[in-house]
Amino acid sequence: MELIAKRVNGTQDITPSQSWKWQLIESIASETAEAYGFKQVRIPTFEKTDLFVRSVGDTTDIVQKEMFTVTGKESSFTLRPEGTAGTIRCMIENGMLNEALPQKVYYMLSCFRHERVQAGRLWEFHQFGVEMAGSSSPVADAEVISLAKTLVSRFGLKDVSLNINSIGCPECRAKYYEALRKYFEPHKDKLCGTCLTRFEKNPMRIIDCKSDICQEIAKDAPVILDYLCDECKDHFEQLKSLLEAMDIEYTINPKIVRGLDYYTKTVFELIAGKGDKKGTICGGGRYDGMIEQMGGKPTPALGFGMGLERILMNMEEQGCDFGEPATCDIYIAPMGDAASVKAASLVKTLRDDGYWAETDLMNRVLGKQMKYADKIGSKYVIVLGDNELESGKAKLKNMKTGQQLEIMLDEDFAETFGNILIGDMMEETLQ
């Protein structure tokens, strides 16, 4: 029979052998963001298509090629291709922008993009991201960049470079678009079909095109930094001084225009790896016009999105330290029905106190139970037989040292066990 239990190309399963690593990076990410004053938001998986078309931009790859869209009777819905649009919509809709500013939120969510599947490029992937609304100060840009950099270093990643650029405001961009059209005009017939439409609507997008021919043509295109107005120039200069004061190394890359339309002024990317293996793990920037464009009151904002699959991939490649997955604290091996009942009640008490406790669920003989206890890395084992039930005490065996201690099976059992566990752990760290 054909196997129907097969996942869709471009999606992935995260099984327990990997999920503990995800939990580790997720907890590092949320703890770090919270230390920077960001609070979690949870938003729907899909939104009205229009929200993405209007905020991400109708000349972007995301909107033109990558969205998963379902057209219903009255409306068209799209699985979120990124987290910013939904998060900003949520902030506006819930009146968050009327509260004390800046509003700082973070999210951890899956995103959906229909693109060519390859390593680090999936149809469903995960992003950790932050958004801050209310501040137009370059100090906010520096704070957001600093958070992204701190995260990456807490993950243990090395060789991560920060590239920054400013793509100005609509005023600077009008002049820049003119210069770009002038530059691309003689090459128009060689541009890809998508870029041909971009030529009119948003020629800056051509610089971001993935086609080799377009990239070659765009190689010597004018750079936006030469077209910044005084205010945008000043903002960029201040950001650079702030980064220097914070000891954050950066490279100015005038080619970064980012894949989304909503950016203004600062844009940045974190690139991990060297040579061929280089890849963007985080992209972000300022989008001062977006909230107003969505119908909210004009509020400057900025943020970043970090691709968690790519973070994990780079951590694996670089041999970063994930620590060890948790192992079982104690396995209680019963022999016989009465012992099974006692074991079930003992593991319940242990679990109530927060320990990972297990007992036999498979009707195994003692030898097989011990093998299983070993497989789940149980730190301690207790064997419960008739003698133990009668005397109300048992031998607690430390599986690492082989040491055995007598333990009372009374109401203080879980507490006594906890003290022994802590004592042994302290001894182990002292050695």
Ligand code: ATP
């Ligand atoms: P790229 O140039 O690699 O397509 P992008 O500019 O489309 O990236 P963003 O929209 O900035 O990416 O998304 C932020 C981060 O999300 C990226 O830096 C990357 O780490 C991750 N990411 C983007 N698309 C995918 C995908 N299809 N699969 C896995 N991760 C992705």
Ligand code: MG
């Ligand atoms: Mg992309």
